[in-house]
Amino acid sequence: MVQLFNTLVVSAxxxxxxAYAQFTAECGVGLGSCPSNKPCCSxxxxxxxxxxxxxxxxxxHSATIDACTPAPICKNIDSTFPNLDRIADKxxxxxxxxxxxxxxxxxxxxxxxxxxxxxxxxxxxxxxxxSVYVWYGKISATLKTSRGKGVVSAFILLSDMKDExxxxxxxxxxxxxxxxxxxxxxxxxxxxxxxxxxxxxxSNYHTYEVDWTPDTVTWSVDGQVGRVLKKSDTWNETCNCxxxxxxxxxxQLSLWPGGLSTNAAGTIAxxxxxxxxxxxxIKDNGYYYVTFxxxxxxxYNPPSGAKKEGSGSKSYTYNSxxxxxxxxxxxxxxxxLKSFLGSGTNMSADVPKSSSTNPSGPSGTSxxxxxxxxxxxxxxxxxxxxxxxxxxxxxxxSSPNSSSSGSxxxxxxxxxxxxxxxxxxxxxxxxTIVGVMVx
Ligand SMILES: *[C@@H]1O[C@H](CO)[C@@H](O)[C@H](O)[C@H]1NC(C)=O
Ligand SMILES: *[C@@H]1O[C@H](CO)[C@@H](O)[C@H](O)[C@H]1NC(C)=O
Ligand SMILES: *[C@@H]1O[C@H](CO)[C@@H](O)[C@H](O)[C@H]1NC(C)=O
Ligand SMILES: *[C@@H]1O[C@H](CO)[C@@H](O)[C@H](O)[C@H]1NC(C)=O
Numbered sequence: 001m002v003q004l005f006n007t008l009v010v011s012a013x014x015x016x017x018x019a020y021a022q023f024t025a026e027c028g029v030g031l032g033s034c035p036s037n038k039p040c041c042s043x044x045x046x047x048x049x050x051x052x053x054x055x056x057x058x059x060x061h062s063a064t065i066d067a068c069t070p071a072p073i074c075k076n077i078d079s080t081f082p083n084l085d086r087i088a089d090k091x092x093x094x095x096x097x098x099x100x101x102x103x104x105x106x107x108x109x110x111x112x113x114x115x116x117x118x119x120x121x122x123x124x125x126x127x128x129x130x131s132v133y134v135w136y137g138k139i140s141a142t143l144k145t146s147r148g149k150g151v152v153s154a155f156i157l158l159s160d161m162k163d164e165x166x167x168x169x170x171x172x173x174x175x176x177x178x179x180x181x182x183x184x185x186x187x188x189x190x191x192x193x194x195x196x197x198x199x200x201x202x203s204n205y206h207t208y209e210v211d212w213t214p215d216t217v218t219w220s221v222d223g224q225v226g227r228v229l230k231k232s233d234t235w236n237e238t239c240n241c242x243x244x245x246x247x248x249x250x251x252q253l254s255l256w257p258g259g260l261s262t263n264a265a266g267t268i269a270x271x272x273x274x275x276x277x278x279x280x281x282i283k284d285n286g287y288y289y290v291t292f293x294x295x296x297x298x299x300y301n302p303p304s305g306a307k308k309e310g311s312g313s314k315s316y317t318y319n320s321x322x323x324x325x326x327x328x329x330x331x332x333x334x335x336x337l338k339s340f341l342g343s344g345t346n347m348s349a350d351v352p353k354s355s356s357t358n359p360s361g362p363s364g365t366s367x368x369x370x371x372x373x374x375x376x377x378x379x380x381x382x383x384x385x386x387x388x389x390x391x392x393x394x395x396x397x398s399s400p401n402s403s404s405s406g407s408x409x410x411x412x413x414x415x416x417x418x419x420x421x422x423x424x425x426x427x428x429x430x431x432t433i434v435g436v437m438v439x
Contacts, residue, residue, distance in 0.1 A: 027061040029185065039063035039343050039363040043158075048370030049338030049349075053165075054095050055129050055250055056373075057344075058160055058199040060184075060321040068160065069344045071099035071133045071248055071349035074299035081292065084108060087128065091372050095336040097131035102253075104128050104373050106192040117255045118287040119151070121277040122171030124375045125288075133159075133248035134314055135328065136300040140209040141253065144291040145201040150259015150268065150275035153201075153290040153376045154228060155208055156252050156380050161323035163245035165217055166380055170258070171288075172272030174200040174318050178210060180229050183243035184323060195219065195226035205293055206344070211375060214303040214325070218246065246325040248316040253298060256288045256379040267379075306330060335410075340371040 010041070027041035034040060034047035039062075041047055043056030059070035079086065079101055081381045086409065087108055095324035102108075106126025109116045145153040145189035151171035158164050162185030168178045179193045197206060211218040219231040231244040257263075258271025268274055281288055305327060306312075312330030320327040334347060342349040 019028045026082070027059065029061075031061070033061045033065045033089070036063045039067035042373035043160075044373060044376045046370065047292065047372050049095070049343050050337065050369075050371035051090055052370065052373050053337070053343040054093065055056065055131070055157075055201070056160060056243050058324055059318050060161060062344075064345065065318055065321055066344045067367065068338060069095055069342075070129060070317050070331060071333050072335045073313065073315055073330065074134045074137060074248075075132045075133045075341040076299055077101050077132070078129070078299040079171045079295045080113065081110055081294075082113050083110055087115075088131070093131075094338075094340070094342075098130050101130045103131055109289075111291075113293075115253075115292040116289040117253060117292070118289045119146070119255045119288040120259060121282060123257075127252055127254040127256070127375060129158075129250040129253075130297065132297070133250055134212070134297060134299060134300055135316060136212050136214055136249040138209065138211045138300070139294045139296065140207055141167075142205050142207045142293040143253075144203070144205055144279075145174070146255055146277060146290045147174060147202040148279050148281060148288060149273040150257060151288050152256050152271055153256040154252070154254045154256065154380050154381060155210065155334070156254075157210060157245070157249040157349070158252050158380065159245065159247040159249035161247045161318075163247050163249060164214060164380065165210050165245050165249070167203055167210070167219065167227055167385075170204075170270070170381065174202050177201065177206075177219075177221060177226070180371060181217060181229060181245055181303070183245060186243065188243070193219075193227050195220060195221055212245070213245070213300060215307075241324060247318075247323060247328055248295075249296070250379070253292060253295065254379070255288060258379055302330060309333075341369065346382065350424060 009204060014076040025031060025045035026047050028045040038047040038049060038052070040049060040053035041058040041061040042052045043058065047294070053067060053069045055071070059065050061067050064274070075097070087099040087104050090101070090105045091101050093100060093103045104126065106123070107118045107120070108126055108128060109118060116379050117126040117128065132196055139157065141155045143155065150173040153169040153171070154166065156166040156168070162182065164180070164182040165179070166180040168180065170178065175197055177197060179194045179195060182188065209220045211220065218225055219227040228341045231242050234242045234244040237390050245419065255277050259268050259273055261274050307319070307329045309329055314333060315333045315335050316332050317329050317331050317333065318327050319329050338348045339350045341351060385415050401403040
C-alpha cells in the first residue's frame with residue numbers, strides 16, 4: 001500500500017511538475033558525447049536520462065555504448081486507428097512495447113477511424129514513432145498528406161545510428177512523393193528521388209511501401225515499384241563500408257514545419273517556402289494535418305550471421321559505436337525502465353523511497369535532471385537540413401526563447417523546441433513529503 005502510494009505520488013511528480021528549459025544541441029556529430037551524469041544523447045542531440053535513453057537515443061554520442069536502453073525487437077503490427085489506445089505519450093512511456101505500438105510527441109487525434117497528426121500555428125508539429133524497431137521488413141502506410149507551403153508530411157524509417165529511409169511530401173507538390181535515404185546521418189543530397197503519382201496526395205489515399213532487405217530498398221506506391229536502391233551501389237571507399245541503411249530503425253510518422261522561418265534557407269526553399277500560419281486550412285481547422293488510415297509492419301528475419309546473445313528474442317543493442325550491421329547484437333535484455341531516472345546502464349534506477357536518501361544533494365540546490373526530450377521541428381534527414389545550405393546554421397537551434405515556466409503541456413504546442421526537465425530540488429521536496437506521510 002505504501003509502495004503503491006509512493007509510486008502514485010512519484011508519477012504525479014514526474015508527469016505533473018515539469019519545468020521547461022531552452023533546447024540547445026549538446027551531443028552529436030561535431031559536438032561529441034554526453035557526460036556520465038546525463039548519459040543519453042536524444043534523437044535531437046540533447047543529453048539526459050529516462051526518455052532520453054529510450055527510442056531515438058543515439059548510442060554513438062551517448063556516454064557509453066550501453067547508455068541507451070536496449071531497443072525492443074521487431075514485431076508484426078497492423079495499425080488501424082479506431083482510438084488512441086495503442087498510442088502512448090512520450091511523457092508517460094517507459095519502454096514497454098507490449099503496451100503501446102506508437103509513442104507520440106505532439107498532438108495526435110482520431111477522426112472518423114483515422115489518425116490525424118496535427119500542426120497548429122507556431123508549433124513544431126507531431127511525430128509518432130513505433131515502439132518496436134525493424135531490422136529489415138516491409139512497412140507500408142495508407143495516408144493522405146497535408147498541403148501548403150513549408151508543410152512537410154513524412155513516413156520514414158530512422159535508426160538510432162541515423163540510418164534513414166524516407167517518404168516525404170512537400171505541401172506544394174501534391175503530385176509526387178519524394179524518396180530518400182541516409183547512412184548515419186551523413187548529408188548527401190544526391191540520394192533523393194521523386195515518384196510521380198496518378199492523383200494528388202492531399203485528396204486521395206495512396207499506399208506507400210518500403211520493402212527493406214539486407215540487399216535492397218524498394219519504394220512502391222499503390223503496388224507499383226517507384227524506385228530500387230541496391231546496397232551494392234552504395235560502396236564508399238573512404239569508410240570502406242556500404243553507405244546503406246543497415247541498423248534497426250523505428251517507423252516514424254510525422255508532420256513538421258520545413259518552412260519554419262527560423263530554419264536554414266535551403267530547407268525552407270526545399271519545403272516550398274515559409275509556412276503560412278493564416279492559410280485557409282488553418283482558418284478552417286486550426287491546424288495543418290496529415291491523415292493515416294493504416295500502417296503495417298512486417299518483420300523479416302535478421303540478416304544471416306546476425307550476432308545473438310542467449311536466444312536474442314527481446315532487444316537490439318550495439319557492440320560498437322561504428323554502428324554497422326555487424327555491430328548489432330540481438331539480446332534477451334529488458335527494454336523497460338523502472339522510472340524516468342533510469343538509463344541503459346541503470347534500468348532499475350528509481351526515485352528513492354525514503355526521505356533519508358536525497359538524490360539531489362543539499363536541499364535547495366537547483367540541480368536539474370532532464371528526463372523527457374522535446375521536439376525540435378527539425379524534421380527528418382540529417383536533422384532537417386536540405387539543399388545547398390553549405391555552411392549555414394543547423395536550423396534546429398534557432399527557435400525563439402521559450403517561456404521557462406508553465407504546467408505540463410502534451411507535446412510541443414507553442415513551446416517550440418523545449419525539453420521537459422524534472423527539477424532535482426523539487427524531487428527532494430516531494431520525496432520528503434512522501435517520507436513524512438509514510439511515518
Ligand atoms: C521532385 O520534383 C519536383 C517538381 O516536380 C522538384 O521541384 C523537386 O526538386 C524534385 N525533388 C527531387 C528530390 O528530385
Ligand atoms: C563516405 O563516408 C564518409 C564517412 O566515412 C563520409 O564522410 C563521406 O561523405 C562519404 N561519401 C559520400 C559520397 O557519401
Ligand atoms: C542505480 O540507481 C540507483 C538509484 O535509483 C542507485 O542507488 C544505484 O547505485 C544505481 N546503480 C548503479 C550501478 O549505478
Ligand atoms: C534569448 O537567449 C539568449 C541566449 O540564451 C540571450 O542572450 C537573450 O538575451 C535571450 N533573449 C530574450 C528575449 O530573452
